[in-house]
Amino acid sequence: MKTIFLRVxxxxxxxxxxxxxxxxxxxxxxxxxxxxxxSQAEELQKLIETYPQGFLEVFGGNVQLSxxxxxxxLAMEMFSFIWxxxxxxxxxxxxxxxxxxxxxxxxxxxxxxQPISRAKIFFAKYLAGFFNLFVFTTISxxxxxxxxxxxxxxxxxxxxxxxxxxGILFSGAIFSLASFLSxxxxxxxxxxxxxxxLVVLMYAFNxxxxxxxxxxxxxxxxxxxxxNPNLILGDGKIEWLTLVVFxxxxxxxxxxxxxxxxxxxxSVS
Amino acid sequence: MIAIxxxxxxxxxxxxxxxxxxxxxxxxxxxFGFLGPNGAGKTTTIRMMMDFIRADGGEIKILDKDxxxxxxxxxxxxxxxxxxxxxxENWTGDDHLQFIARIRGGMDEAKRLIEKxxxxxxxxxxxxxxxxxxxxxxxxxxxxxxxVLILDELTTGLDxxxxxxxxxxxxxxxxxxxxxxxxxxxxxxxxxxxxxxAIIKAGKLMAVEDIKELKKKHIYDVRVFFESxxxxxxxKISGVEIKEQIDGNLKxxxxxxxxxxxxxxxxxxxxxxxxxxxxxEDIFLEFxxx
Numbered sequence: 389m390k391t392i393f394l395r396v397x398x399x400x401x402x403x404x405x406x407x408x409x410x411x412x413x414x415x416x417x418x419x420x421x422x423x424x425x426x427s428q429a430e431e432l433q434k435l436i437e438t439y440p441q442g443f444l445e446v447f448g449g450n451v452q453l454s455x456x457x458x459x460x461x462l463a464m465e466m467f468s469f470i471w472x473x474x475x476x477x478x479x480x481x482x483x484x485x486x487x488x489x490x491x492x493x494x495x496x497x498x499x500x501x502q503p504i505s506r507a508k509i510f511f512a513k514y515l516a517g518f519f520n521l522f523v524f525t526t527i528s529x530x531x532x533x534x535x536x537x538x539x540x541x542x543x544x545x546x547x548x549x550x551x552x553x554x555g556i557l558f559s560g561a562i563f564s565l566a567s568f569l570s571x572x573x574x575x576x577x578x579x580x581x582x583x584x585x586l587v588v589l590m591y592a593f594n595x596x597x598x599x600x601x602x603x604x605x606x607x608x609x610x611x612x613x614x615x616n617p618n619l620i621l622g623d624g625k626i627e628w629l630t631l632v633v634f635x636x637x638x639x640x641x642x643x644x645x646x647x648x649x650x651x652x653x654x655s656v657s
Numbered sequence: 658m659i660a661i662x663x664x665x666x667x668x669x670x671x672x673x674x675x676x677x678x679x680x681x682x683x684x685x686x687x688x689f690g691f692l693g694p695n696g697a698g699k700t701t702t703i704r705m706m707m708d709f710i711r712a713d714g715g716e717i718k719i720l721d722k723d724x725x726x727x728x729x730x731x732x733x734x735x736x737x738x739x740x741x742x743x744x745x746e747n748w749t750g751d752d753h754l755q756f757i758a759r760i761r762g763g764m765d766e767a768k769r770l771i772e773k774x775x776x777x778x779x780x781x782x783x784x785x786x787x788x789x790x791x792x793x794x795x796x797x798x799x800x801x802x803x804x805v806l807i808l809d810e811l812t813t814g815l816d817x818x819x820x821x822x823x824x825x826x827x828x829x830x831x832x833x834x835x836x837x838x839x840x841x842x843x844x845x846x847x848x849x850x851x852x853x854x855a856i857i858k859a860g861k862l863m864a865v866e867d868i869k870e871l872k873k874k875h876i877y878d879v880r881v882f883f884e885s886x887x888x889x890x891x892x893k894i895s896g897v898e899i900k901e902q903i904d905g906n907l908k909x910x911x912x913x914x915x916x917x918x919x920x921x922x923x924x925x926x927x928x929x930x931x932x933x934x935x936x937x938e939d940i941f942l943e944f945x946x947x
Contacts, residue, residue: 391756391759391760395756399745399747493743493745493746494739494741494743495743495744495745496743497707497709497737497739497743498739498743498744498745498753498797500707500708500709501707501732501735501737501739502732502757502760502761503729503730503732503733503760503761504729504760505729651711653709653710653711654709654710655701655704655709655710656739656743
């Protein structure tokens with residue numbers, strides 16, 4: 389199991405570095421702009437207050453939002469958009485390759501021919517993927533803190549710890565979903581299509597629920613309702629339901645993936 | 658002693674009966690051929706033996722263990738070669754060898770095989786020829802010195818010289834008591850190295866034959882060049898099939914005893930006569946005729 393785990397880490401480190409570099413580049417851009425944004429905070433706040441309430445809610449904002457604090461600024465500019473795109477791209481790619489990609493390329497036969505149980509193969513690959521998302525989330529948040537320190541901006545460490553923790557759980561839930569679908573399908577394209585499709589659907593549910601009272605409850609089906617950077621990074625709050633939903637999704641999709649991978653026929657073409 | 662026992666094995670893919678109640682036994686230390694054309698059910702059977710896919714019925718025992726429930730124990734003693742090399746394009750040969758060695762050992766044997774097959778393990782897979790990929794796959798299957806080898810299309814992509822080296826290696830393994838299950842549609846290969854062979858067609862087992870016995874099922878390809886006219890009805894006898902009739906020449910296929918035909922030919926004056934032994938391929942095709 390350790391051999392498979394280490395091999396996955398070795399095979400994925402380059403893409404991890406590329407994603408971390410991209411994250412660092414965006415973080416540098418946003419934090420570099422922050423002193424100017426902060427000086428214009430009052431004007432921006434007035435401008436934002438002129439926006440329709442529904443429009444702000446679509447983007448996870450609220451009228452009390454202030455750009456005078458770096459946490460609020462990063463919550464809206466980076467953690468509501470760029471960071472989720474990066475982490476979703478990373479974890480969906482990893483999840484899709486973990487099983488379906490190996491079946492598609494035929495290399496799964498090489499692993500299955502070894503005296504290792506299917507449960508250990510799945511677990512080793514899952515663990516390696518989870519380790520990578522942990523590394524990405526940790527280094528991305530640490531690099532943001534480092535840039536904030538370099539620019540001499542005041543910040544609340546607890547707020548960043550909160551977004552780090554929920555970020556791991558949020559990306560872990562999507563990774564588990566991708567791993568489950570990877571155990572179901574035999575090609576990466578389908579895994580990526582269905583995982584991204586479900587994530588987009590959840591995003592749409594979250595927007596729709598904020599726009600229409602009649603479908604308000606749809607938000608509970610969306611990971612984006614629970615991953616609310618304005619609340620987590622802006623206010624430093626984590627709701628219990630957020631932890632329960634993400635942990636539940638991680639465990640549920642992992643177990644479903646494991647059961648399917650153990651039972652299914654695996655024949656490479 | 659039985660190394661592999663397949664009993665009433667069934668596998669359906671929807672309405673297609675890929676494997677339909679096949680049964681056979683492979684003795685310990687023998688090289689057993691598994692013959693059949695593409696789509697006959699050879700690879701499906703092997704995938705069930707390897708527990709990649711699960712049977713809809715029947716059972717497989719390898720070294721007295723159930724291939725499904727004792728799969729991990731079996732794989733400790735089993736080497737497998739896939740029909741096409743399934744390797745990681747970004748890894749080198751060495752990466753593959755280290756990966757397998759960490760799981761089940763065998764680096765010393767791997768080094769011996771690298772030398773024997775003249776393989777360069779430092780090159781990335783994407784830069785390897787199909788023959789070299791096949792060499793590496795074979796080394797990976799053999800390096801842990803398994804008691805049972807399951808080889809699906811062994812010599813695909815190998816040049817004749819290397820094929821001979823591989824056959825010699827398999828014979829050495831056989832001498833050490835290793836059981837070899839060889840799936841192939843390369844009949845000369847099976848004829849050369851196998852002790853027995855099972856013949857599979859459309860998911861059904863047609864026969865399990867001793868290779869020596871199989872070869873005894875003579876088939877002759879006969880060409881007769883007559884000096885004068887002949888009576889075609891003379892040749893419509895049991896075991897003789899008239900294939901072609903051109904300008905006083907007759908092409909015949911004889912199955913079994915040729916003496917009856919020779920007696921008839923003795924009545925005629927011939928310009929020439931060619932008699933060739935049919936290969937295993939002709940014998941094999943006979944099984945498929947019906």
